[in-house]
Amino acid sequence: MFRNHPTARYILTRGGWYFLTFLVAVTINFFLPRLGPSNPVDIILAKAGGVSDNATRQKEESYLKEFGLAEVDKSGNVLRDAKDAPVRTSAWKQFGNYIFMSLKGDLGTSFMSYPKKVTEIIKTAVPWTIALQLPAILLAWIVGNVLGALAAYRRGIFDKVFFPLALGANSIPFFAFGMLLVYLLGILWPIFPAVGGYDGGLNPSFSLIFFGSVMYHYILPFMSLFIIFTGGQAIGMRSMCIYELGTDYVKYAKWLGISESKVLFYMFRNAMLPQLTGLALSLGVMIGGALITEMIFSYPGIGMAVLSAIQNNDYPLIQGCTLLITVSVLIANFTVDILIGFLDPRVKAGRGVK
Amino acid sequence: MPIFEVDNLSLHYLTRFGDKIPAVSGVSFSMEKGEVLGIAGESGCGKSTLVNGCMGLFIPPLNPTSGDVRVAGESIMGRTPRDIRKNVLARKVAMIPQGAFNSLNPTRKIKDLAADMIASHEQGVNKKEIYGRLRERFILIGMDADSVLSAFPIQLTAGTRQRCVIGISTLLNPQVVIADEPTSALDVSTQKSVIKMIFDLLDKGIFSSMIFITHELPLLRHVADRIAVMYAGEFAELGTTQQVIFDPRHPYTRALMGAMLSAEPGQKQKKPTAIEGAPPNLAKPITGCRFAARCPEARPDCKTTTQVIRIVGGREVRCAYAE
Amino acid sequence: MLFRNVFKITVLCVLCIVGLGCNGKKQQAQNGATDFPREKTIYLGGDQWGEPNTFNPLCDWPAWPVHGKTDLLYEPLMVFNSLTGDMEPLLAHSLEKTPDVISVILNSRAKWSDGVPLTAEDVVFSYEIGKNYKNAPMNYAAVVDFVSDVTVEKVPDPLTGGKTQAEKIHFVVNKKARNNPLIVLDQLQDVRILPKHSIEPMLQKLNNDFTAFQKEKLDKDPVVSGPYNLDSYSSEKIVLKRRDDYWGNVALRGNRKPAPEYFIHPIYKSNDHFSVALQQGNLDVSMTYIPRIWMKAKDNVGTWYKRAPYFVPGCMPLMLINFTRYPLSDKNFRLAMASAINYTEIKDLAISGYTPEIKPGLIMPYGIEKKFFSDEDAQKYGAHFDTVAAKRLLREAGFKSIFDKDGNLVQMTDAKGKKVPTLLITSPAGWSDWEAMVKIAVKDMRAVGIDIREGFVDASLYWQALPFGKFDLLMYKPLPEATPSKPWSQLDHIMSSRNWKPEGERMNENQGRYNNPKGKNYNRAVDSLLLAIPHIMDDAELIKAYRALNVIFMQDQPALPLAYLPEQFYEFSTKHWTNWATEDNPYAPPQPPFYAAGIKMLWELKRAK
């Protein structure tokens, strides 16, 4: 099939492959949180506290039903076993429902902020996270690559100074760097706000003032991510380029007396391609780090949603967020794959084969 | 007046730890118009280094120690890298590297690579006329220009790639072309056609003389007018093809001939089995004959007395006892 | 050259971001225009974590300010003053209590935000939600067990000197169920009165499916009776706006409005963000535990007392002990634990010395409980920090401890020479002060040879361990709020074996399974006292009863009280608002300015110069 449309076939095969990965991810996503011993309803009830016992029993049943954690008979009452404990729904059955619902775009109801829908929570959180991370990652990627390439090509003093710096930046954990920034620029010498995504006295709106305030609060978190990402990217690019510089085609280009800038460009372009893949792959790690940064700066976004959800075994929310992250990373990888396919003639040619 | 002269050229590498490793020492030869000089020797004997030296291309850590290189009488030594790049490379001395598989930028179309090359030697040439020139040259050298030029290397066969390399390298009609194992990594039939092509170009006068480098002495039999046998950075023997192939005087050349005849083709990377031991480590200072350690006919004093070039039977030999 | 340009552009972008940021700062500095002018806004923190989920008072844990401990939107009949111990009027006044009936008179001027008068109908409706619907939130559902009937009669209104009629409401104590008038008093401030005329129709529209109704968020200007109403909310903050037509301004507050027009609760991610905000003046009141408060004095952050202990004791964090597990069932062992712990260190290190020394027993020698506390009992029966005594007790009980050469406990064996299993202390996540208490307690107990360790800190584990008694020891804070029923409710919560169940079955109180009724050494006195106290009206009798109970507690040590903590932390910043209630100016109790008698403060606050 598609024998005469190599491109289409390429895209299809990649797509299929990513779908497989997606399924695996979803499965992990569902079962891992359930390895733990915990039962959310008990937690909810314990937190609700209270002095009336039959009220507690009523609640237990209604929540078990609500979250589909217990078997229900025809008349809609929770089944109870000999010891009068409710009969729990099997994990597989829950998994089935979960898949079915998520395909319908319903990620369920959060246990902890019942009756709020997970999708609701994520919807409000995601824009912040994207606004924080996308620029940081992309800009850092470009800046890092260019600097790395220069370091590799120029060598000499620039390299000697720049490379250790990049390496150093790369060795500081995201959040630790964030903490330092908060302490130095937010508290010790408070020129930037230490917490929050915008001024407390504002409501989100499209006013200039709000935008300004957002930007003002944006600097520290952005920098804390940007600088470290840049370091990491630069290092990768540097060694990539050094490798490219050693290749035959660069030698030949030099023998041909092709101008330096041209050779530099060759090297840069070819080193860029693996870097692109590298970016897509390391996205998962980056996002992870960035989420913790959100926590440090008390910055709105899914970072905190995930973390508090974990604290409270809020399965639906955990899964919602992790699923979101996974999917976005998968999509990123997929796009990069396709992109590479068009940018790199080697892959393009390889397409027809296998 | 010789078109290309190398005068007692010595080169060394500067290691990152600051010590010099002599790679080529005291090499001299000169070439007339239309002449083909073959240089043979096992891998690591300094051929490739010599090549860079001949082009005045000193990329660190390679540095000139002494000597001079002249193209049509004018020296190319001691020039700025930029000058070398613009006026020597590909114009006076061009290079046809080995392993055509990788020497073309995989993400650049043939024509673009060539265009880049021309553009970086000549000011104010527009793409259109460049492509024009390319087409006619490629047709001239007998290639299906249109399909090849607008292809990526990966889409071409090894043979075609090597032809492209040759085509590009000779675009600016250089005086001297250095072909470093131009046919390695090619199957026998392709080898023949590629060699043929190179000589066509020579006959067409697109370039006027050629240095042909290989480690297969026998291969030179058909291509070279004169042959230099290189060992451990020195010329061991330099004479006409007749002399070197059929009547070698230097023990190394003899051994090499023996080895090559016994060695089956295809096993290129293999060292001459007939010769015991390995070439000396150039990083350490060497006294006496560099081949002495492996020489079947070594005399006691070979290890101590440094060998100089002698004229024996009408060719240069670096051996005190050759006659 | 292509990528050079790209590079330039990128660098520009980065610079832009920084530039814009600083510019944004300037803008705000120049035209300090905000949606909520700082001088009209009070910022309060620490009572709402995570995402605001719903503002439906009939949900189990709606967001601030609708959840159980706020009187800004929906108001209770009366509020408790933790300082004086009185019930103060809010929607109702003139409280009368007998062991059988509690009655109040409804304030005839009370109105809903939509102008409809707030009548006894609403009260009856609110009190009978538990009876009429399944799965009502606890404070409504619990009514059933304590109030058998709510009756209304018209009486002359004392406020108008009898010129007009007012509705007197009688809450008949439910003799068949818990038969406990004290809790009925609590419910006067626990049960927020809801607008029948707006909620009942909604319920009917959903044909009385209560669970469906609980999905309604009620966040679009709900019908309320309180001084504020919901303005807007997001995952970063909740904003309330003052209701200038609040009935209480005239009826209760001498025709004044609350000082702040806006009431904002920012939602930060962790404790320290609140204290940063507080010390930077972005927050006016915080309900969070802020260690080393004295370091913040310079940033004009204040507390009830100017100097140590800074706060008024209000509740008692303690360790529940699981009586169904050996060796915790051994009395001497428990007493040894009690006297092994260095309470002073806990006070000074874990809670920054925020309350006075703790005294033995479950009754605090402070506030309303003071009169029930007897120092001589405490001296006589109470366990104090005394390692020698602790070691002796252990020895007498036949426990032996083996230490390694550098004094670390290896293990402990009992009288039969069997190894005593290592005990674990379960504690909830995210409360650094509690974790510190546990650390110290563990250190001390190990020092006297008790093999005990901190359990893994995790909220979900904690909340499951608690009701089912799946723990050795467990950090717990019984009923922190100041209520009329204290200290009875506290004692009852720890000691009552009213519905004692074995480990693994749910218990809502006495989760340590103390005093098993079917056990051989069941102490009948405990339960009978607990049953009697709510009905004793004579103070002398009451004191006797309480002392007796407290003595039993000290002798049996069913739990290990570790320290006193404030009822609710209440730190304020005088940067933007002044005249907070403090020791020197105690016009309101040390309660947050949105809860119970603390709400008075809103009318007294002054803008800082």
Next chain:
Amino acid sequence: MKIFLNLLKSPSFLIGISLFFLTICFAVFFPFFYHIDVRTMGVPMTPPCREHWLGTNHLGIDMISLLVRGLRSSLYVGFLAGIMATIVGTLLGVYAGFKGGWQDEVITLITNIFVVIPQFVVLVLISASMKEGRSLTLIAIIIAFTSWTWSARAVRAQSSSLKSRDHIALARVNGNGTLKIVLYQILPYLLSYVFMVFIIQTASGIISESCISMIGLGPYDTVSLGTILNEAMRNEALSDGAWWAFVPATVLISVIVFAFYVINTSMEGVFNPRLRK
């Protein structure tokens, strides 16, 4: 052998290795002349002074003592994770790369899948589900589980390129068994490479540990650099300006990781001649 001498000649390698040993010495030898005690509590958040060179934390526990303990456990986690990830990765990678065929297909598929699934997600999910008894070792295992794929990919690429080399072809012709070839022909060539992979894995292991500790999923009932940071964060070291509670830990983590990276790059420089200047 000579190559290792070159290593010793390369300055960056020396810097890296000395930094590394410096930290090690801090963990191992510092206790000999500084009284390490993570039990006694004193005045909370004391600034650095004579008896507490780096002050105390929120419980008045000596910071240096905590740092020494923390460094030890962090290194332990890092190395354990690194070793496990490298061994598993290398074995699978070499096997797949050399054996080829369907085994290769399968292993590659698995690794690719796990490389694409965000590491952070798996990390969080696992550590969140492992409630009780979350020891240092368990943390290390979790980290290894999420990171072995990287080494597997890298090694596979290398070994499959080696496969075509003559001497291995020769060994094959001589009819040596796969295992024998892998052990005697392939691994030696990969050794330097594998070692570099190991270094990187260890470094990232240390960082991962601090990350999960930071979000409160770290090891329990023990001190690690990550937990120190977490505690500092949760006990308001920042707002109190108690820099000593978190800066030293940050520095320590960064220094170790930096050291590892430097060592790695210098080795690259020596083992991979192309990178040589």
